[in-house]
Amino acid sequence: MKLHEYQSKTIFSKYGIPIPKGRVAATAQEAKQIAEELGGRVVIKAQVLAGGRGKAGGVKLAKDSAEAEQLATQILGMDIKGLPVRKVLVDEASAIDQEIYFAITNDRTAKKPVMIASAAGGVDIEEVAAATPEKIVKVHIDPLLGLREYQARDVAVAIDLPRAYWKDFVKIAMGLWQVYSATDAILAEINPLVITKEKKLIALDGKMMIDDNALFRQPDLVEMRDTDEDAPSEIEARRYGLSFIKLDGNIGCMVNGAGLAMTSMDVIKLFGGEPANFLDIGGGAGADKVAAGMRIILTDPNVKAVLFNIFGGITRCDEVARGILAAMEEVKPKVPMVVRLVGTNAEDGRRLLENAKMITAETLADAAKKSVKAAKKRKINS
Amino acid sequence: MKLHEYQSKTIFSKYGIPIPKGRVAATAQEAKQIAEELGGRVVIKAQVLAGGRGKAGGVKLAKDSAEAEQLATQILGMDIKGLPVRKVLVDEASAIDQEIYFAITNDRTAKKPVMIASAAGGVDIEEVAAATPEKIVKVHIDPLLGLREYQARDVAVAIDLPRAYWKDFVKIAMGLWQVYSATDAILAEINPLVITKEKKLIALDGKMMIDDNALFRQPDLVEMRDTDEDAPSEIEARRYGLSFIKLDGNIGCMVNGAGLAMTSMDVIKLFGGEPANFLDIGGGAGADKVAAGMRIILTDPNVKAVLFNIFGGITRCDEVARGILAAMEEVKPKVPMVVRLVGTNAEDGRRLLENAKMITAETLADAAKKSVKAAKKRKINS
Amino acid sequence: MVTLCRHKPCPCEGTYIMSILVDNNTRLIVQGITGNEGLFHTTQMVAYGTNVVGGVTPGKGGEWVLDKLPVFDSVKTARDATDATATIIFVPARFAPDAMFEAADAGIPLIICITEGVAVQDMMRVRNYLDQKKVRLIGPNCPGLLTPGKAKVGIIPGDIAIPGNVGVVSRSGTLTYEVLYAMKNLGMGASTCVGIGGDPVNGTNFTDVLEMFEHDPKTEKVILIGEIGGSEEEKAAEYITSKMTKPVAAFIAGLTAPPGKRMGHAGAIIEGGAGTAADKIKALEAAGVKVAKHPEEIPTLLM
C-alpha cells in the first residue's frame, strides 16, 4: 500500500523528522488560503500515487497566494499517468543548497533492512545509481538490534556531509528508522533531503510503502488508504481477497497461484494471444471467490474469451466448478470459456461442468491454444 | 530506585495489566472518600518502600467507608521498619481463588531477562522457592528479540494455570514485558497475581525497581522518586554523586572505589572496630566531592574517628587532600583523622596534609588499626 | 532420526539435513494441526505415508487427531514427547512468526512454513534469529517438500509425482504441480521436490537447494522453476556455473507480467536491473541451463 507524499511527511514529522510547513488542499480556494497563511513563496504539488509527477508538470512554484490559487486550479485539473489529481500539497518554498537521497527499505538478498543514501539526491538518483554506483552508500541494519547511531554517522561520513549536519542527520536517520519500524514499511524514502540556504536539513519530499501483510496491526494506516486511484475492478478483487491486475489483452484468465497465473499469461502470449488480466484466486478458494473473479473478468468489454486453469492442491476443483456455475447463472457470459482442471477433485469438477457448454483442455498449452483460437474467432464474428 | 505499589500498578495499568479499582490517599478523609466512591469492602494498604508491611499490620480490610477512615488513620500513624507511612492505597477488595507469583527481572548469570512464575504466589513465595524449587518456573527472554507469546503460554502451562486463563495471562505477560522494557526496570513483580472468585486475573500487588543508570532516559520516573524515605545524608550524598550508606559503628570511612570501601570496612572490623558508614567517592573525585563526603560523615554524632583510604588511579591524591583541607576549614572536625594516600600524586597529597594534624598510615591494615585505636581513645575521653 | 549430511568434507558444514531434507526417517509434527488446513493436510500427509508423530495447538493439548496423533500445547512438549525432527506450520499469518520462533527455540532443526502472507519485517527477524540458531527454514508461502514414495511434507498433491532421479526446486506453488504432473506424464520421476516459496524474505533459497542436489547421490538432474522479482535465479546461475556438475533445466514465469508496483527509487537501487524474466533466462542460459518456453516442455529438455 502506497502513501501520498503529504501522508508520508505527516508521519515523518511525528517521529521528529523536519518537514516544510504546509498542508494539503482539495480545492484551489483552500490552496490559496494555505498559501496566505504560509506567506511568501509556496510550492504546489500534485498528490497522486504515481512517479514522475514533476516532469508531468504536477509540481509548480507560486510567488504568492494568487498565483498559488491559479496553479492549484491548473494542477487539480490534471491527469498524471492516467490518475486524476484530487489533492495538492501546499508547502512553503525552500531555498536549496544541496539535495540528498536517503531511504530505508528491505534488502531481500541480505534479509535485512538497509539504509541507502547519496549526496547526489533528487529525481535523477536512479541514473546516479546506474552510472556511478560508488556515489550510493548502503548500510545494513540488524533487524533484531535496530539502527544504531554510529551507523547513521557512518552514512553521514560516507556521503561527505559537512560535520555541522551530522547531529541533525543522525536524528533524522533514527527518526526514519522508527517510521519504518512502527509502520511496517517496506519503503521509507526522503528524496530530496535538502540542506537549505539557512543551513537546515529538511525532508522536502517523502514516499512510503506499507507491507500489505502487516496491515492487520496498522489500523491507522488502513484508514489512510486512498482507493480513489485504484481501478474499480481491483478494489472489488481486494474485497474478495483476490489478486487482480487489469491488462490490455482480450483473453481473461482465472488461475490458482501467482506463478501459475503468470505462466498461463506467458503461454497465452506464446501461442499468439494477449491476456486481459492477471488473476490469482489463491489457495483454497471457494465457490464465492471464483464467482467474484469471474464477474470481475467479464466486466471488461475487451474480453473475448476466458481461460480457467486450475491445478487443484489446497484448491478443490469441484469447488471451483461450483463457483463457475454460480457465476454463469448470474452474469450469463457470452464469450467462450476454456476450462482446464487437474489435481484435487478434478474428476468431480469436470463432471459438474459437463453440461455447461465449456471448451475443455487437457494441458495448459492445449488450453492456451484453444482460448487464443476462441478469442480470434470471436473477434471475427463480433 | 524503588517505586511504590500505587506507582507500579499505575504503570501496569498503562500497559494493559488489569489492577483493582482504587486510588492513593494522604489523609484518612481522602481514604474515606475513595472508599465511598468504590462502595463495598476496600483494602487499606500502607505505601512504604519496605517489605513485610502486611506482617507489620500495614494492610487492613475495611467493610465500609467509615471503617476505611478509621483504619487509614491508624495506618497513616504507623512506622514500618523505621519508615513513617505517609500514604495509603485504597483498593476495592477482591475475592480470591488463587494467588500466583509472576515477575520479570534480570538474571545476571544468564545475562538475560527472566520470567519467574509460581502457582504458589503470595508473601511466602521465597519459602516456596527454597523448600520446593520445582514449584518455581523460570523462562529466559532473548534481550534482542523480546518476549514472545509462546513463552508466556509455556509459563501458563508450567504453573498449571487452567486453560480458560491462558489468553489473559499471555496479555498480562506481554504487558509486563513492555513495562519492564519501557521503564528500564530491574524488577517488575506482580505478587499476588490473583484469580478472583469472578474468574478474572488481576494484579493485586505490584513492585518495581528501576535501574538508576538508566534514569537519564526516564524523566517521568525520576519525578516519581520518593525521597521522603531516604536518610537525609543519603539524599545529600546522591546530590554529589557519592555512594553512601549509613551504618551503626563509630569509625567514619571515606574511600575511592566500592570494593576498596567494603574492604576498608572489613579491615576495620577485623581489627576490632565498627564502621559508621560505607562511602565510595568514586573514580576521579575532585575536591568538592571529597568535602561533601566529609561533611556527610561528620554530621553523624556517633563518629569518633575518620579513616581516609585513597588509592590514587583516576583519582588524584592531591585533589583529595585539597578536598579534605577545604572541608576541615568549613566543619572544623573534632575527631581524629587517619589518612592513607597511595598511588597517583600521593606525594603531593601527603605534602598538602603535612600541617593538618592528621594521623598518617602506610598500609590499609596500619590505617585501620590506627583508626580503631583513635576511636577507642576518643570514646574513653568523651 | 534425520539423516545428516555425510559428505567429507561436508559442504554444508553440518548445518542442514540431507538427501534431501525429508524421507521415511523424518518424524514430523504439525503446528496448527487442529485448524482446517492443518487437519486436511495432515490427513493427506498421513495417507501418503509420511511419519507424522503429533501436532501442536495451544489450548488443545491432550486431544487426539485422526485417532492416533497426540496434540500438544507447545512445540517443546511435542518435541520432548515425540522426538520430532521436523515441523510443518499451518497457522494464520499473524501467528506464523511466533510459530517459527517457538519451533527454533524447541530445537527442531527443520521448519517448513506453508503459511502465506507473513509480514516481511517479521520474516527478517525470524530469518536472522533462525540463522543464529542454525535452524533450516523452508518457506514461508511455499507448498513444502515431496520426496515421492517416501514423504510428503506440505501440500503438493502426492499423486502427481513418481519417484525418480530429478531434483525439483521452485519458488512457485501450483506451477510446481504443473511441472511434476508433466514429468509424471512422461514417466519422469523426482528425487525430492522442494518448494522454497515466493516471499521476498524466506528461509532456504535456490542456491542452498542446488547445493543439496549436487551432493545428493539420488539426484542426477535438476529442474529449477523461478519467477520474476529478486535475484535468486541470477545467484543460482552463478552457482551452476561455478560448482554444479549435474544438468539443470529451468522455467521462469512472468515474461509477460507487467512491471510490478515500483518500490520508489530504493527498489531500483537495491534490486539493480535484475528481476525481469528476460534477465533471469539470459543468466541461466549463460550458465548452460536449458530454459523451457512453457512448463510442459521442461522435462523434455532433460531427456
Added chain:
Amino acid sequence: MVTLCRHKPCPCEGTYIMSILVDNNTRLIVQGITGNEGLFHTTQMVAYGTNVVGGVTPGKGGEWVLDKLPVFDSVKTARDATDATATIIFVPARFAPDAMFEAADAGIPLIICITEGVAVQDMMRVRNYLDQKKVRLIGPNCPGLLTPGKAKVGIIPGDIAIPGNVGVVSRSGTLTYEVLYAMKNLGMGASTCVGIGGDPVNGTNFTDVLEMFEHDPKTEKVILIGEIGGSEEEKAAEYITSKMTKPVAAFIAGLTAPPGKRMGHAGAIIEGGAGTAADKIKALEAAGVKVAKHPEEIPTLLM
C-alpha cells in the same frame, strides 16, 4: 597482531586471545580519545609503552592527539587505517553501548570498556550481540588490563606492579591496586592483571580468566579478588575444583557490608542463597583456595 590461543585442543575454541589478552603485539585504539579521561589515560598508556595506534571521536576525525596519534570519526575507519587489534572505551555511560556495538561491528576482537554506570538492559543486549559475533569484552566498569612491562590497557597505575608469574583477576578497581601494590612490596610480580569489573552484566567473567591463566605458560599462580553479590565466585570455585592445576589465593570484599537493597522476591529466587561474602569464602576454601583476611595478606598465601 594479537597472539591467538595455540593450545591443541584449543580450550577456548578460538574465541579468545591468549597469554593473556594483551602484550606488546597489541595494537590499541581509544574510543573517546579526545575526552578528559580518554586523553589522560591515553597519555599514561603511551608513557607505559602500550602500542596505542590511534583513537576515535566522532566529529574529530583528522585531528591528532599527543602529536602522533590520529583521531578517526568511526571505529571502522580507525581499524582500516591502523589494523587495531583491541579497543578501549572511555565514553560517557549513555554512549557506551553504541561504542561497544560499533567496535564489534568493525571487527575488533577485544573490547575493554572502562565506563561506569552503563544501564543493565543495554548491557544485556550488548553482551548477547557480542556473543553472536564472538567478540571478547572486558568490563564495563572495570580498570582494564595490565601486563606489567609490556602493556597497560586501562587505568591501573603502571608503577604499582612488576612483571612476574602471578595472574591476577578482580571484580574490583582500587582494591586490585591495593593487592598489586602489596605484591610489589613483597617483590612478587604479575603475569597479567585482569579487572573484569563489578557490574551485574558484563563481558568476561572469573571462570573465563581462570581458564586463560590455567593455559598460560607465563602464569604459575593466581590471585582472585571477589566481592559480595552474584555467583561468579562460586562458579570460579567449581572451575578451580574441576579443572585448575595452578594454586589460587583469594580475597572477598564485603564481609561486613549490610545486605543490599533487596530486589523484591525475584532477587532472592534468582540469586538463591548465594551472594554473601561468607558463602563465597566457604565455596572457595572448599575448592582448596587460600582466602586472605585482608588484602595485604593475599600475596603471602602464595609464597
